[in-house]
Amino acid sequence: MPTPRSSRKKRKEVFALGAEAVAEGALLAGCSFYAGYPITPSSEIMETMASRLPRIRDGVFLQMEDEIASLGAVIGASLAGRKAMTATSGPGFSLMQEHIGYACMAETPLVVVNVMRGGPSTGLPTSPAQGDVQQARWGTHGDHSIIVLSASDTQECLHMTVTAFNMAEKYRTPVILLLDEVTAHTREKITLPLPGEFEVFNRVVPTMPPEWYKPFEETVRGVPPMPPIGSGYRFHVTGLTHDVNGFPTQRPDETVDLNHRLFRKIDQFFHDIQVVEEYQTRDAEVGVVAYGSVARSARYAVDQARARGIKAGLLKLGTLFPFPKAAALRLLSSCRAVIVPEMNMGQMSREVKRVNGGRSSVRTLNRVDGQIITPSEILKALTQV
Amino acid sequence: MTDRHKGLTEVVIYPAWCKGCGICAAFCPEKVIELDAEGKARAVRQEDCINCGFCELHCPDFAISVRTKEPGADPGTPGYKPPAKGK
Amino acid sequence: MKRFTALERFEIRLSGLGGQGVITLGKVLGGALALGHGFHVTQTQSYGPEARGGASRTDLVVSTVPISYPKAESVDLLVALSQEACNTYYRNMKPRGILVIESDLVRQPPSNFYLGLPFTRLARDKIGVPQAMNSVVLGALTWLLPFARQAVMKKALAASLPAKVLDKNLKAFSLGYSQAKKHFGPPPALWDGNGDETEEPGD
Amino acid sequence: MSDVTQLIHQYLRHNKKFPHVFCPGCGHGIALGSLIRAVHGLSLSKDEVVVVAGIGCSGRIAVYVDFNTVHTTHGRALTFATGIKMASPKLKVICIMGDGDALAIGGNHLIHAARRNIGIAALVLNNNIYGMTGGQTSPTTPGGARTATSPYGALEKPFDLVDLARAAGANYVARGTVFQAHLLDRLISSAIERPGFNLVEVLTPCHTQYGRKNKFKNPVDMYQALKHAAVPREAWEHFSEAERKERIPVGVFVERDEPGLEERYRVMQAALLARPKAREALPEPNGHDPASTKAKLEGVES
Structure with missing residues (x-):
């Protein structure tokens, strides 16, 4: 997690899209390689990187022929020592699954931002949805562990992207950042952190002579050091x-x-x-578990419920996978009912129910009509449980 | 094709690496190589080798080495010097 | 100078046709309110396969406290630059919200209480650049919004434009501001009690 | 002629098991030898060479050589190679693919890599078959050939890889065979040395999966056929239609000298970095320069 440090220098404020904030966060985290393929509603991330990266020393931007190629190029760049990323939406994310699996197996750090859209298939290209939650976890074949994050507002887009890069490099794994159309397309004032204000984790490289380096050896952390291609450590990646x-x-x-x-x-x-934010949960009797733009509606609904005397609380998930079980259990143990509003048919509520074990009554609130879940809908649910 | 004179070279075959495809035997212009009972290549007429290098270039298994005869050139013989390590 | 101490969820919806510069207007207005005035602002827009001539809309939520829900739910100020937009979004207005229309293009206003100016005609006839219409609207809104400051808006507008069209757009802005001042009347009378306003001399 | 094999042994991984996995008589080993001789002839260090391979028999080549090696996914080797080359242009990136790999599942990546003219030496080992998966029809399987998935003869027309790469814009396109190893050495060497996207089609027999089903008694038969079929491009051009039947032109077909994508990118980037205000926090909309606005604004502000 990036930890802000105090500084007297003035931070710059900009009025930016969530997508632009993602690009800004990536650059702050040290990303110097982007390869992608245009797709609504994520293209603004690509366009911002297309403008920014060539103006940074060693920054590389590539438009590839499809999403498979995009992630292939990102993996190649990561193997060559770059912090690299791509961004896409539902259909493109489906195509990327092949290389997400490769990156898991070859332990290649990278960040995939997926601005989710409605589905299945081409679905609703321009409407908000949260349909790729389980795909992000289980989309690629074979058992694998993976980190999936989400962000709900523009400032958080920036912070979570930095976090995504840090985790990718720290654990040598692909990290998926799930956004939705509302989050990516909301323009808001954000504060750009000063250089050095956030912890930026850089890849651990081997420090032993090349002859003794074993590229996939067990270490204390379970994460072997990783040299860039061409640095004298010749090994096979497969x-x-x-x-x-x-x-x-x-x-x-x-x-x-x-x-x-x-x-x-x-x-x-x-x-x-595990990154979570607990809001008004201390004395909550009814809880909401939400992520992405729905978490903003949920927060508004919690405030309105409190104003009416209902002790509501919100658990906002920053990390979706590995599922933040401990935080979910805290909420489930103290609330008589927990509502999980999502713009899908119940992909995260599945996880909440899985860990519930009869502690609480878990209610779903789903929308798959391409519309955002409004505060009033959540408020209604809070008043009814 | 540096040297077309017979008898100046010898054909070294590593049976452990030979898969017996027969390319060397089939295309050797002087019939130096034959496949033995096990199906592996064997240099049966060393003295006829004209150092054309076909077998060495076309052995898919890197099992044939054609060498200029000189003392200590063969592995296992006294004074054998292994080749220098590549870059 | 006008200053606001508290403003909770003031919702603006700008709507019209693609190609009218509605989204750009939203970006400039939102950017100015967020960065220049220091409000919390969210600006969202409807994305669609809308080419020139299709429907276009952007929502702004302005507040002195952090904004949770970023979309407009009940609109305080609806700007409709086409009949279709006016028909579609009128029902999203607050009971005492204000409707601003392009009076040449919205021929059938849904209510008798509205403020109208022929923005396109003003831009074309007085400025000579029909594309500067959205700057005329921005000028008019700057007059209308009790918490908007003219100099800050102008600066934000200037920062968003390429140099070669700057002069015309700044003129268009001033035109919109003066026309609104002339035809709309003083803002405090329009916004009865929406936010705590204190008038300071020297505007 | 001596020392060829000893030289090759220096470039093989000593901690890998040999003989390699290829079937008896498979041409892939010869192609691997050519690749090693080409790299050695160019005096490249092992550290600056990256071999990126796809999936299939050809993909297994990467594991045996002591370079930086990446064994990628089926058909996508060029995408990985593109990322590596753009991220680290100083590396010599060699991409090894098979015919099914490069032309079926990876066909789109191939034409786009050629169009971009990215600085990669692409070697397509064409054995007219999917070898590793059991001998199914590939995009280069000749018409009428029997395979596991064309038991009654292949109906589709095979790709001409040289024509394809030429049309897509490759800088250098050549075809060689594993029977003419000296020529192959030269073609691969040029492909590695030259700028831009350079493709060498390597005809390499697969007796196990293709030959046996198509009336070749043993691997040697296939090499005899290859010897007969391959004619220099210059001679082939003067052949009649009848003479061209069953013959395949080999040699260099395209020699352009255009800078690779990574080089064009570097030039663009250098120009951008030389410009003032290259490090703005966010791009101003419409390519607007804040400095010039400020001057104008000062005149109009009341």
């Missing part, structure tokens, strides 16, 4: 199940070691990865 040297293997002992380490390197740092 999407096949591989041994500690990176060579393909089918030996059961080596296969299980790799798979377990890929899970463990993320699982054992739950406390670091």
Whole structure:
């Protein structure tokens, strides 16, 4: 998590789109490579990067022929030592799944921003939706661990992008940042942090002589150091199940070691990865679990409910996966009912119900008509439980 | 094709790497190589080698090495010097 | 000088046809209120396959406290620059909200209480640049919004324009401001009790 | 002629198991030898060479050489290679693909890499078949050929890779065979050395999956056929239609000298960085320069 430090220098304020804030956050985090393919409603991220990156020393912007190619180029750039990202929306995200899996297997740090749209298929290109939550978690084939984040307002778009890059580099994993059309397309005043104001995590490179370096070796953190291509550490990278040297293997002992380490390197740092915000939850009797732009509506609804004497509270999820179980359990244990409003048929409520274990009554509130969930709808639900 | 004189070279074959495809035997202009009972390439007429290098270039398994005869050139013989490490 | 100490969720919807510069107007107005005036502002827009001539709309929420829900739910100020926009969004207005129309293009206002100016005609005839219509609107809104300051708006407008069209647009802004002053009447009378306003001399 | 194999051994990974996985008589090993000799001949260091490979038999080449090696996904090797080259233009990026890899699933990436003229040496090892998956029809399987998925003969017309790459804008397009190893060395060497996108089609027999189903008794038969079919491009051009039948022209077909994408990007970037105000926080809309506005504004502000 980026931790703001106090500074006397004046921070610059800009009136920017969520999409522009994502680009700004990426640049603050040290991103110097973007490859993408245009798709509504995420194109503004790409356009901003197209304008900014060529004007930064070593900054590379590439428009590729499709989303598969985009993520392929991002992986290549990451292997070559760059902090790299792409952005897309539903259909493009589906195409990227192949390379998300590769990045998990080859432990390639990168950030994919997905401005979700309604689906299935081409769906509702210009309307808000949250249809890709479970795809972000399970979209690629095979068991894998992955980090999925979300942001709900423009300032948070900036911060969460920095966080996404930090986690990607720290854990050598693809990190997916899920936004929705409202979040990406809301123009708001944001404060640009000063250089150095946020913690920026840089990739750990090997410090031993190349002959002794094993690219996929177990370490204390479970994350092996990663040198850029061309730096003297020659090794093999593959999407096949591989041994500690990176060579393909089918030996059961080596296969299980790799798979377990890929899970463990993320699982054992739950406390670091889980970003949540609790609002008015201390004495809450009815709770709301929300993320993305819906969390803004939920916050408004919680305020209105409190004004009417209903003790409502909000758990806003910054991290969607690994699912913030501890925070969810706190809310579920103290509230008689928990509402999960989402712009899908119930993808996150599935996780809330999974950990609930009979503690509370979990209610869903779903919209799949391309419209944002309004505060009044959530308020109504809060007054009815 | 530096040297077309016979008898100046020898054909070294690593049986462990040979898969017995037969390319070397089929295309050797002097029939130096034959496949043995196990199906592996063997240099049966070393003295006829004209150092054309076809077998060495076309062995898909890097199992054939055609070498200029000189003392200590063969692995396992006294004074053998392994080749220098590449860059 | 006008100053506001408290303003909670003032919602503006700008609507019209694609190509009228509605979105640009929203960006400039929103940027000026957020950066120049120091309000919390969210600006959202409807995205669609709208080419020139289609419907276009942008919402602004202005507040002195952080804004949770970024879209307009009940509109305080509706600007309709086309008949269709006026028909579509009139029902989203607050009971005491204000409707501003392009009086040449909205021939059938849905209510008798509205403020109208022929923005396009003003831009074309008085400025000579029909595209500067949205700057005329911005000038008029600056007069109308009790919390908007003319110098700040002008500065924001200038910062958003390429140099070669700057002069005409600043003229268009001033025209809109003076026309609104002449025809709309003083803002405090229009906004009865919306926000705590204190008039200071020297505007 | 001596020392060729000993040289190759220096470039193989000593911690990998040999012989390699390729079937007896597979031409991929010969192509790998050519690649190593080309790299050695250009005096490149192992550290500056990146071999990016796709999926299929050809993809397995990467694991054996002691360079920086990336074994990617099916058809997408060029996309990874593009990212690596743009991120680190000093590297020599060599992309090894098979015919199914480069022309079916990766066909779109191939034409766009050629169109971009990105600085990559692309080697397409064309054995007219999907070898690793069991011998199915590929986009270069000749008409009438029997494969696991064309048991009654292939109906579709095969791609001419040279024509395709030429039309898409590749800087350098050549075709060689694993039977003419010396020529192949030269073609691959040019492809690595030259700027821009350089493609070499390498004809390489697959007896196991293609030959056996198409009346080739053994690998040697296939090499005999290749020897017969391959004629220099210059000679082929003077052939009659009848003479061209069953023959394949080899040699260099396209030699352009246009700068690679990474070079054009560098020039654009240098020009942008030389401009003042290159590091604005956010781009001003409409390409507007705040400095000139300020002067105008001072005149109108009351």
